[in-house]
Amino acid sequence: MNELREKVKKALANRRVSWALTHFADNYVIAREKAYAGKDFATLRQKVAQIKEETIARLEELAEQFTREATRRGAVVYRAASAEEARAYIADLARAKGIETVVKSKSMATEELHLNRYLQQQGLEVVETDLGEWIIQLSGQRPSHLVMPAIHLSRQEVAEIFREKLGVEVEPDIGRMVKLARRELRKKFLGAWMGISGANLAVAETGTLVILTNEGNARLTTTLPPVHVVVVGLEKLVPRLVDIVPVLEVLPRSATAQILTSYVTLITGSVPAVDPEGNYLPQKELHIILLDNGRTRMAADPVFREALKCIRCAACLNVCPVYQQLGGTFGAVYTGGIGVILTAFFTGFEEAAQLQELCLGCQRCREYCSANIDLPGLIEELRRRVVAKKGVGPAARVALAGILPRRRLFHTFLRTAARLQAPWVKEGKLCRLPFFPELTEGRALPPLSLVPFRDRTARLPRPQSPRGKVLFFSGCLIDYVFPRIGEAVDRVLAAMGWELVHPKGQGCCGFPVWQAGLPGTFARLAQQNLAALAEIEAEAVITACPTCTVALKYLYPEVLKGDAKWAELARVLAEKVTDFSSFVWERREEILPILAPIRERITYHDSCHLKYTLRADRAPRELLLAGGAELKEMAPPELCCGFGGSFTLKFPELSRAILKRKLQAIEGSGAETVALDCPGCLWQIGSVFSGKAKHTAEILAESLKYPLAL
Amino acid sequence: MAEREELISAFSAQARLLGAEVYRASSPGEARALVKEIIESTGVRRVALASSPLLASLDLIPVIEAAGAELVKGSLREQAETAEMGITAFELAVAETGTLVHDATELDTRLFSMLPLVHLALVPVRGLVANLEEALNYWLTRGEIPGYLAFVSGPSRTADIERVLTVGVHGPGRLLIVLLGEEEVCSHE
Ligand code: SF4
Ligand code: SF4
Numbered sequence: 034m035n036e037l038r039e040k041v042k043k044a045l046a047n048r049r050v051s052w053a054l055t056h057f058a059d060n061y062v063i064a065r066e067k068a069y070a071g072k073d074f075a076t077l078r079q080k081v082a083q084i085k086e087e088t089i090a091r092l093e094e095l096a097e098q099f100t101r102e103a104t105r106r107g108a109v110v111y112r113a114a115s116a117e118e119a120r121a122y123i124a125d126l127a128r129a130k131g132i133e134t135v136v137k138s139k140s141m142a143t144e145e146l147h148l149n150r151y152l153q154q155q156g157l158e159v160v161e162t163d164l165g166e167w168i169i170q171l172s173g174q175r176p177s178h179l180v181m182p183a184i185h186l187s188r189q190e191v192a193e194i195f196r197e198k199l200g201v202e203v204e205p206d207i208g209r210m211v212k213l214a215r216r217e218l219r220k221k222f223l224g225a226w227m228g229i230s231g232a233n234l235a236v237a238e239t240g241t242l243v244i245l246t247n248e249g250n251a252r253l254t255t256t257l258p259p260v261h262v263v264v265v266g267l268e269k270l271v272p273r274l275v276d277i278v279p280v281l282e283v284l285p286r287s288a289t290a291q292i293l294t295s296y297v298t299l300i301t302g303s304v305p306a307v308d309p310e311g312n313y314l315p316q317k318e319l320h321i322i323l324l325d326n327g328r329t330r331m332a333a334d335p336v337f338r339e340a341l342k343c344i345r346c347a348a349c350l351n352v353c354p355v356y357q358q359l360g361g362t363f364g365a366v367y368t369g370g371i372g373v374i375l376t377a378f379f380t381g382f383e384e385a386a387q388l389q390e391l392c393l394g395c396q397r398c399r400e401y402c403s404a405n406i407d408l409p410g411l412i413e414e415l416r417r418r419v420v421a422k423k424g425v426g427p428a429a430r431v432a433l434a435g436i437l438p439r440r441r442l443f444h445t446f447l448r449t450a451a452r453l454q455a456p457w458v459k460e461g462k463l464c465r466l467p468f469f470p471e472l473t474e475g476r477a478l479p480p481l482s483l484v485p486f487r488d489r490t491a492r493l494p495r496p497q498s499p500r501g502k503v504l505f506f507s508g509c510l511i512d513y514v515f516p517r518i519g520e521a522v523d524r525v526l527a528a529m530g531w532e533l534v535h536p537k538g539q540g541c542c543g544f545p546v547w548q549a550g551l552p553g554t555f556a557r558l559a560q561q562n563l564a565a566l567a568e569i570e571a572e573a574v575i576t577a578c579p580t581c582t583v584a585l586k587y588l589y590p591e592v593l594k595g596d597a598k599w600a601e602l603a604r605v606l607a608e609k610v611t612d613f614s615s616f617v618w619e620r621r622e623e624i625l626p627i628l629a630p631i632r633e634r635i636t637y638h639d640s641c642h643l644k645y646t647l648r649a650d651r652a653p654r655e656l657l658l659a660g661g662a663e664l665k666e667m668a669p670p671e672l673c674c675g676f677g678g679s680f681t682l683k684f685p686e687l688s689r690a691i692l693k694r695k696l697q698a699i700e701g702s703g704a705e706t707v708a709l710d711c712p713g714c715l716w717q718i719g720s721v722f723s724g725k726a727k728h729t730a731e732i733l734a735e736s737l738k739y740p741l742a743l
Numbered sequence: 744m745a746e747r748e749e750l751i752s753a754f755s756a757q758a759r760l761l762g763a764e765v766y767r768a769s770s771p772g773e774a775r776a777l778v779k780e781i782i783e784s785t786g787v788r789r790v791a792l793a794s795s796p797l798l799a800s801l802d803l804i805p806v807i808e809a810a811g812a813e814l815v816k817g818s819l820r821e822q823a824e825t826a827e828m829g830i831t832a833f834e835l836a837v838a839e840t841g842t843l844v845h846d847a848t849e850l851d852t853r854l855f856s857m858l859p860l861v862h863l864a865l866v867p868v869r870g871l872v873a874n875l876e877e878a879l880n881y882w883l884t885r886g887e888i889p890g891y892l893a894f895v896s897g898p899s900r901t902a903d904i905e906r907v908l909t910v911g912v913h914g915p916g917r918l919l920i921v922l923l924g925e926e927e928v929c930s931h932e
Contacts, residue, residue: 057906106890164912165903183903191904211901211909218913223824239888249899249914252857256850256891274883278876289902292757293840293875296914297894304890305850311818313850 037387041687044362050177050185054357055694057184059669061351064290065401072282080279082405085342088270089332095237095270096323102240106302108319116146116326123148123229123262124155126320130260132157132226136218138244138251139163140231141345142264142324144176144366145379148229159229160221162250164214171198177361178368180288180347185360218250224309228254232265233344234280235323238273241301242321245284245294252296259308260318263300267328268341280344287346287403327378336414340374342404349398349408354673355391358690363391370398370408377415386419391684393677393691394548396645413548420550429679433546434554440540440561444485447513451481476689476720479514486516490535493523494741499532500623501572506562506610508581509541510712518712521734522577522613527741529623533575538565542584545678552592559589563602574606577613577730579642579649579711580678586610587646612643614710614729618652621659629738630661636704637664638695638718639671640711653710653729660736667702676717688717696721708732750838750871751922757841758920761897762910767868769924774865775806781863781919782810782828789815791826791855797865797923798832819850829855829915833866833895835881836922839874842896843920846882846889853891862915864895867923 044050088095100110113119127135135157137143149159149170161170165183169176172194176182183191192205195213203213230251234243242263244251255261271277285291306317332338350356350369364372365384370392377385392412399407425433436443462477486507503526511518523533543558562585566574576582586607593599617624637654644650658664675681675691699707699722706725709715719726734740755765766781768774778801782790790812792803807814815822823829831852835844843864847853856862872878875894882888899914910916 053905162913163903164901168903181903181906184906186904188905207904207907207909210904211912215912222913223820241888247899248901248903248912249857250912252853252893253913256853256857274879274888275876278879281875293842293894293896295761295896295898295900297842297896299888299892299894301888301890301892304848304853307818307820307850309820311820313819 037390038684038686040362041359041391041684044359045686045690047185049187050360051358051690053184054360057181058351058357061290062669065286065348068286068290068292072286077279077283078403078405081283081344081403082342084271084276084279085268085344085404087272088268089338089341091272092267092270092329092332095272096267098237099235099240099270099323102238103302103321104240106240107316108240108302108321110321110323112323112325114325119264119322119324119326120146120148120151122320122322124152126260126262127152127155127157127227130226132260134221134225135159135227135229136221136225136254136258137161137166137228138230138246138254139166139182140229140264141367142231142266143229145326146264146324148264160218160225162218162222162254163246164211164248167214167218168194171195175361178347178350222253222257225258226309227260227262228258229262229264230254232263232269233284234277235265235270235321236274236277237270239301241274241299243277244298244300245281245296246298247289247291247295249296252298255298255300256306259306259314260320262320262322264322264324266324266326268343283403284344284346287348287401331378337374337378337411339406340371340378340411342406343371343375344403346403348401348403352397352401354395354397354675354691354694355393355687358687359391364388370412371406374408374411374415385415386423389415389419391687393673393675393680393688395641395673395677397641397671397673400645413550416548416550417552425549425551429549433549434551437541437543437546438554438558438561440538443540447481447509448485451483451513454480478720479716481513482516484516486512486519487535487537489516489520490523493520493533494527495532496527496530496741500530502532502534502569503616504566504569504571504574505533505535506539506542506566506574506576506581506585507535508576508578508712510716511577515712515715515728518577518715518728518730521728521730522575524734524737524740525617525624525730526575528627528737528739529617529620531572534569534571536565536569538568542578542581544580544584544588547584547588547592548678555588556592559584559592559603560599563589563599563606566606567602571609573616574610575613575616576610577710577728578713579612579640579647580713582610582612583642583646612647612649612652612710614653614656615649617733618656621656624733625659627738628660628733629736631657631732631736633662633706633732634704635662635664635706635708635732636667636699636702638667638674638699638707638709638714640709640714641673643710644671653708656729657708657732660733662732665702665704667698667704669698672698674714674717676713678713681717692717692721706732747868747871750873751868753838754836754841754871755922757839758897759841761841762900763841763897763918763920765920765922767922767924771801774801774921774923775803777921778803778830778863779806779810781921782807782812785828785861785917785919787827787861788812789825789827791815791822791829791851791859793829793831793852793855794849795832795852797867798830801865803830819854822851823854823858826855826859828861828863829859830863830865831856833864833870835870835872835878836866836920837872837875837878837894840896842875842878842894844878844892844894846891847893848890853893856893856895857914860911860915861917861919862898863919863921865921865923
């Protein structure tokens with residue numbers, strides 16, 4: 034764990050990587066949007082997902098059909114069960130033919146085999162021909178991105194690599210360096226006897242391989258050398274030729290915001306070639322290695338089979354706030370969130386077990402996934418399996434499994450902590466905590482409240498003749514850190530005529546426990562809260578924390594579905610749960626008449642759970658606008674604040690790096706106030722933003738014309 | 744016909760967006776004049792000409808010579824290596840994506856489109872299709888799919904250094920497309 038944190042710190046120290054990745058990411062989102070103009074991404078990715086689902090269900094059958102068809106057209110198809118088998122096949126082939134020089138076009142499958150190292154050990158010269166890959170190979174590094182392997186290098190660094198490794202002086206001018214690469218690599222192409230490539234798709238119906246490139250290096254790799262070896266993962270199969278269309282429509286758009294790559298090559302069987310000595314071969318040798326290496330095992334897994342739908346577009350990397358900071362450090366051979374999952378099956382569970390910790394669960398990748406994969410869900414499942422296998426760390430066990438589920442103990446703990454923190458509280462802010470100095474460094478966190486929300490409810494205003502009763506599920510952060518949000522919620526709802534009840538038996542919603550991979554403990558917390566909330570008949574259950582909302586609305590029914598009684602209770606509750614802003618916006622006629630104009634320039638921060646899971650990001654904006662606020666959207670609009678619950682404790686440096694970017698976006702909007710609907714984000718953003726950071730409920734409460742007397 | 748015109752203008756716009764240069768010729772005579780002009784203006788001296796019924800029907804060798812260039816000689820590899828311009832024919836042009844499609848199983852077609860820095864592509868307008876699916880169906884309905892089917896959209900490009908777009912990295916840095924009008928359509932197979 035600490036080893037990982039050290040790696041993270043090291044990666045963060047290289048600002049060049051995050052600079053390149055964040056800049057690219059900002060442009061990417063806009064360019065991608067344009068590339069999808071006139072196309073319906075939701076429908077397209079659904080099509081891709083369907084095709085790939087069929088592939089996964091018929092994997093073996095399609096592999097056989099592909100083998101038959103490709104063989105009929107003159108290819109040799111080899112089914113490699115493991116990386117070793119694939120490597121050995123290629124090395125044997127080279128040896129048998131006396132081949133010494135190999136050119137390669139970019140292929141993640143061969144990275145997975147660590148093929149270059151292996152072949153070089155056998156005495157072969159192996160040259161990567163994708164410009165980025167070649168630079169990486171020259172410099173002895175590892176690709177940092179699925180699509181753009183050298184994105185982390187500057188032109189000066191590239192010139193330096195050329196100077197050092199090729200012995201040629203070249204100005205750090207991109208056009209000149211590209212020319213130099215063309216010249217150098219052309220020699221390699223012309224002298225090579227074997228070309229190794231990957232493939233983006235393999236069509237079972239026709240035995241066709243589909244390869245997408247922009248540079249054209251795959252065309253040369255598959256044309257010039259007299260022997261062509263293709264390494265393709267089983268999951269790249271699709272049943273029919275027409276199935277490649279949706280993938281061709283999605284892959285370039287999602288990968289590099291292109292309508293189509295410069296080249297799409299369909300190779301079916303063996304074709305003519307001329308070898309480096311000028312001999313014409315009517316039928317060159319085509320060897321296709323269908324690689325398993327964990328894929329069948331993955332296909333047999335009821336949960337993780339979903340990851341085989343991946344078409345390697347890297348959209349999930351491009352939008353991932355963690356990847357943007359860490360680059361290749363968030364992953365192994367395959368990087369980013371999807372990399373973590375693939376690593377678990379293709380290269381090493383242990384490595385993946387560590388890496389999954391780095392996902393902060395922001396859900397953004399799911400929005401962009403070209404194959405409609407629930408990546409955050411898969412990472413959560415991986416985490417559960419890791420925990421089931423190895424348990425959580427001792428500190429986490431005490432906190433999450435020992436204290437959190439025992440509501441009284443937990444609350445006593447919080448009250449005690451609230452008193453003990455006094456020495457570190459200055460002007461209402463927490464400064465330099467003794468055990469977590471990184472957490473408070475350079476910022477002022479809100480302290481625990483001396484009087485939690487649950488002790489304040491007796492003094493809250495109540496409407497005279499209420500329209501009805503609603504329950505308030507406060508969650509820990511509002512109860513113990515931001516009782517002012519609870520009070521604001523109450524003031525607004527009371528002014529609208531609703532009686533707010535805060536059932537005392539409620540405790541933590543359990544999300545941290547769920548997130549830590551402890552579904553059993555989470556289920557116990559769910560039952561406690563359900564019992565507390567079910568006691569009182571009410572119109573709705575209001576939350577002002579989207580994470581609690583997600584837990585109550587989606588996770589409780591999920592985790593309790595095995596128990597009929599609890600499942601029913603969870604289902605009934607889930608229907609009643611609604612976030613504060615949505616509840617108020619639905620009943621806007623009850624509030625708008627009693628709202629004085631909001632005279633603030635406001636920018637709205639999208640909390641991940643509110644936007645991506647609840648899809649309730651419009652309601653607060655509508656409310657603020659209808660209330661008269663001047664709304665200034667920030668650019669880019671959707672960035673995570675880096676809170677991620679326990680993530681901020683585990684990787685404080687990373688969390689702060691992500692927060693810094695958020696802060697830039699907020700400040701760039703020119704707004705004086707940042708509005709949000711999540712106390713977690715408020716905790717994070719409020720600690721660094723010099724303007725005002727407020728929950729939407731607070732802004733509304735401040736603008737009430739006739740606040741009810743306390 | 745109106746529909747074809749729409750496809751042509753959509754194709755041309757999209758291909759230009761990708762950095763290709765698009766021309767039109769409505770008769771074989773016009774096409775020959777255009778090819779001559781293109782060779783002259785690009786200033787290439789060594790040209791490789793692929794064999795194809797379409798290209799043969801245009802009788803381009805005298806045109807190349809008249810433009811002051813010469814046809815490269817030697818083995819196919821030598822030709823492709825030394826040529827500054829490759830001339831090849833395409834069967835289809837995809838309007839939506841600005842893509843050219845050809846059966847490049849024959850080695851000369853393949854090498855001459857890939858290796859030289861300038862690629863002159865000729866495609867008959869009756870080969871225009873709306874989208875990728877139509878293009879694939881064209882091949883599917885003609886029986887077996889060719890051994891090497893190539894889709895070309897604009898010149899060879901890279902953005903691997905600092906995300907700066909640069910053309911001509913491994914393949915052609917210039918792609919010139921001549922759309923051949925209906926009338927001249929030659930004894931195509
Ligand atoms: S959920 Fe967020 S942090 Fe995790 S992989 Fe996806 S984008 Fe990255
Ligand atoms: S997981 Fe989805 S977004 Fe990520 S690379 Fe695969 S298909 Fe693309």
